[in-house]
Amino acid sequence: MSARAWQAMSRFGLGRRGAEALPDDPMAWLAGQLEGADPALAVPARSTAEGLAAWREDIRRGNDGVSQSRIVFQEDVSGLLDYVAVTDVPFRERLAWFWANHFTVSQRRGAVVPVANAFLREAIRPHVTGKFADMLGAVMKHPAMLFYLDNQDSAGPRSAAAEAAPPARRVGLNENLARECLELHTVTPASGYGQADVVQMALVLTGWGVMLRGEVPGVLFRRPQHEPGEKMVLGHRVPAGPEGLDSVLGFLARHPATLRNLAVKLVRHFVADVPPEPAVAKVEQVLRETDGDLKAAALAVAGLPQAWEPQSKLRGPFDYVVAVVRALDLPAGNRPRLREAVAGLGQAVMNAPLPNGWPDMAHDWAGPEAMMRRVDFAWGVAGRGAGLEPMVVAEQALGPLLGEATRGEMMRAGSRREALALLFAGPEFQRR
Numbered sequence: 001m002s003a004r005a006w007q008a009m010s011r012f013g014l015g016r017r018g019a020e021a022l023p024d025d026p027m028a029w030l031a032g033q034l035e036g037a038d039p040a041l042a043v044p045a046r047s048t049a050e051g052l053a054a055w056r057e058d059i060r061r062g063n064d065g066v067s068q069s070r071i072v073f074q075e076d077v078s079g080l081l082d083y084v085a086v087t088d089v090p091f092r093e094r095l096a097w098f099w100a101n102h103f104t105v106s107q108r109r110g111a112v113v114p115v116a117n118a119f120l121r122e123a124i125r126p127h128v129t130g131k132f133a134d135m136l137g138a139v140m141k142h143p144a145m146l147f148y149l150d151n152q153d154s155a156g157p158r159s160a161a162a163e164a165a166p167p168a169r170r171v172g173l174n175e176n177l178a179r180e181c182l183e184l185h186t187v188t189p190a191s192g193y194g195q196a197d198v199v200q201m202a203l204v205l206t207g208w209g210v211m212l213r214g215e216v217p218g219v220l221f222r223r224p225q226h227e228p229g230e231k232m233v234l235g236h237r238v239p240a241g242p243e244g245l246d247s248v249l250g251f252l253a254r255h256p257a258t259l260r261n262l263a264v265k266l267v268r269h270f271v272a273d274v275p276p277e278p279a280v281a282k283v284e285q286v287l288r289e290t291d292g293d294l295k296a297a298a299l300a301v302a303g304l305p306q307a308w309e310p311q312s313k314l315r316g317p318f319d320y321v322v323a324v325v326r327a328l329d330l331p332a333g334n335r336p337r338l339r340e341a342v343a344g345l346g347q348a349v350m351n352a353p354l355p356n357g358w359p360d361m362a363h364d365w366a367g368p369e370a371m372m373r374r375v376d377f378a379w380g381v382a383g384r385g386a387g388l389e390p391m392v393v394a395e396q397a398l399g400p401l402l403g404e405a406t407r408g409e410m411m412r413a414g415s416r417r418e419a420l421a422l423l424f425a426g427p428e429f430q431r432r
Contacts, residue, residue: 003400011311022399033090068114080117086326104358108353154205187261204238223241328381330385
C-alpha cells in the first residue's frame with residue numbers, strides 16, 4: 001500500500017482508526033467525504049433555542065443550583081467527541097473544526113456556554129462544503145457570536161432607542177464584532193481598512209441581538225437599536241435595515257483580501273507553518289473562480305503537491321489526543337475522557353482565550369512544558385492499551401511513515417506499555 005494512504009489519514013484526517021481500511025485512491029477517499037450531509041449532525045445535541053432556554057433558566061435562578069448551561073455544554077460536547085473518535089469522515093471533521101476556529105466563539109463568555117456546540121452544528125457544519133458567504137452570514141447572525149463579541153449590547157447613537165433613553169441609561173455603540181469581522185474573519189488589515197470602516201461596520205450591526213423571552217428564544221433584529229441611514233464600509237454602500245448586513249457580508253466574503261486570508265489559513269493548517277506562495281496562490285485562485293466555494297477550496301488544498309511532502313505539521317493537542325485514541329481503537333468505556341485530556345494539553349474545547357482562536361504553528365505547541373505534558377499523556381493512555389501488540393498498533397497507525405529510530409526504541413522497550421508510550425511520544429506520531 002502506498003505511503004499516500006497513511007499520509008491522507010494523517011495529514012487530512014484524524015489518524016487511522018485501528019485496522020480500518022486504507023484508501024486505494026486517497027484523493028477519491030477525501031473527495032467522497034465531502035458529499036452529502038455531515039454525519040455529525042445526526043449526533044444528538046441541543047439546538048440553539050434549547051441552549052438559550054438553559055441560559056435563561058440560569059439567569060432566573062442566579063447562583064442557586066447547578067448550571068443548566070454547563071450541563072448542556074458538557075453532555076453535548078462529550079457526545080460530539082465520542083463521534084470524533086470513530087468518525088469515518090475525518091477530513092470533513094477536520095474542516096468543521098478548522099472553520100469553527102476561524103470563527104472562534106469561546107465559553108469564556110458565559111452566555112456562549114450552552115450554545116457553543118449549537119454554533120458548530122448550525123452555523124459551521126451546514127456550510128463546510130458550501131459558499132463562504134453563506135457561512136459568514138450564518139456565523140454573524142448566530143447568538144453565540146452576537147453574545148461573544150458583545151453585539152447584544154450595541155445601539156446606534158442616532159437610533160430610536162438611544163434618543164428615547166435618558167443619558168444615564170443610554171446604550172452605546174459596541175465595535176467588537178465589527179472589528180473582529182474585518183480583522184480576523186474577512187479582509188484583514190491587508191485590505192487597508194481604517195477605524196472609520198470599523199465604526200461603519202458596527203453601525204450596520206446595530207440592532208442584531210438575541211431574544212431570550214418567548215417559547216423559542218433566538219436571534220432578533222431590533223429595529224429601535226439600529227442606526228438609521230446608509231453606511232459605507234471599504235467604499236461599499238450599505239443600506240439601512242436588516243438587509244444591510246447581508247449586503248456588506250456578501251461584499252466582504254468576495255473581497256480579494258478575504259480570499260487571500262482564507263487561502264493562507266487553509267494552506268497553513270493543512271500544509272506548512274510557512275505557507276508556500278504557489279500553494280496559497282492556487283487555493284486563492286480556486287476561491288475566486290468558484291465564488292468562495294469551500295468544498296472546491298478544500299479539494300484544491302488536498303491536490304497541492306506540497307500537501308503530500310513528508311510530515312511537517314505538528315499536531316495540536318486536539319488532533320494529537322484524537323489520533324492516539326483512534327490508533328488504539330479503544331471501546332468507549334476504555335477511552336480517556338477526551339474533553340479533559342485535550343484541556344490538560346492546553347487546548348480546552350471551545351474555550352480559546354482570544355477571538356483569533358487557537359494557534360496553528362508548531363512553536364505555539366512545542367514548548368518544553370507542553371511536550372512533557374504530551375509524554376505524560378502518552379504514558380497514561382498507553383496503559384489502556386497494554387493488551388495490544390505495540391508493533392501492530394504502530395504499523396497500523398503509521399505504516400511506512402514509522403521511522404527506524406522509533407521502531408528500534410519500541411523494540412527495546414521493557415514492556416508493552418512503554419513501547420506504546422514511545423510510539424505516541426515519538427516524532428512521527430506528533431506530526432501529520
